[in-house]
Amino acid sequence: MAEKLASEKRHSFVNGGQKVFEWDQTLEEVDMYIDLPPKVPKKLFYCKIQSEHLEVGIKGNPSYLNYDLACPVKADSSFWTLEDEVMHITLQKRDKGNTWSSPVLGQGLLDSYAADLEQKRLMLQRFQEENLGFEFSQAQFSGTCPDPRTFMVGIS
Template sequence: MADTTKEPTKEEEAAAIAKEKAEQAALPYKWSQVIEEVTVIIDVPPGTRSRDLIVDIKRNSLVVALKKSADEPFISGQLYSDIKVDDSTWTLDDQKEITITLAKVNKMEWWPHVVAGAPKIDVKRIQPENSKLSDLDDETRSMVEKMMFDQQQKQLGKPTSDELKKEEILKKFQSQHPELDFSQAKFS
């Protein structure tokens, strides 16, 4: 079966980027993300006070609206992925802008949109910010280091860490059992 997927032309890519930018610009909020959190910024009428707002942040949904026009929220819907509510915050800056920070549960994925039904971005085009491995917690750092090693090994046509581990186990087993003949064995 032939591969029917083809790389987009430069013109198609440029058109897709322009369409994405236009769709994102039309949203009543601006948003950005880093691997561990999503930030949503909403302009509100000058002089808005926190008591004038409805900001409802839940594990898998978000609602932000002015109380006087709650039926026309700035943003409302099912979040792309679950968040840590206790680590998520919102602030009203200078009585004219709401900044919401949503702490992702899955810190290894990029969100194509904030809420369901919103226009999506192409997450394959995201260029992650440079960060230091030392900035990461131990578990995440070891996972990232393993992924980086495996990616480098694949590019060089060499075995990944899992494949090396299997080879090591096999060598150890063979050294403990020299009486066995592995010359015809097939491993996958």
């Protein structure tokens, strides 16, 4: 079911007309995707994930990304891999259900419409997790969407 509620497309952070990275999120994770430059040995790439900071680059060069994260993460549960010329970074959200408007602080923020859609999608994902056996993929919200972190708290 989570696949049905996954973002239909990745969000892109573009700077100066060039794609810096793409990203998407679930209730628990934010995934970033960075296209790697060709002909650079994979062993030269690095990624340093801290609870509130991310640094990515090629050893011996200035960092490609060096930003504070938009929200704190569980650094010891976060990781990165290199797959088919793409660096895939998985950031484990410290606060499950928190809707991020960007992975990095102040850069590539979603516009208000996209942020609202993202919050609604995560709310549907939360409904599905907490109500196994029910189908929510076609559900729609009218009005303001509740915060996915706190909506079901205290309901039994």
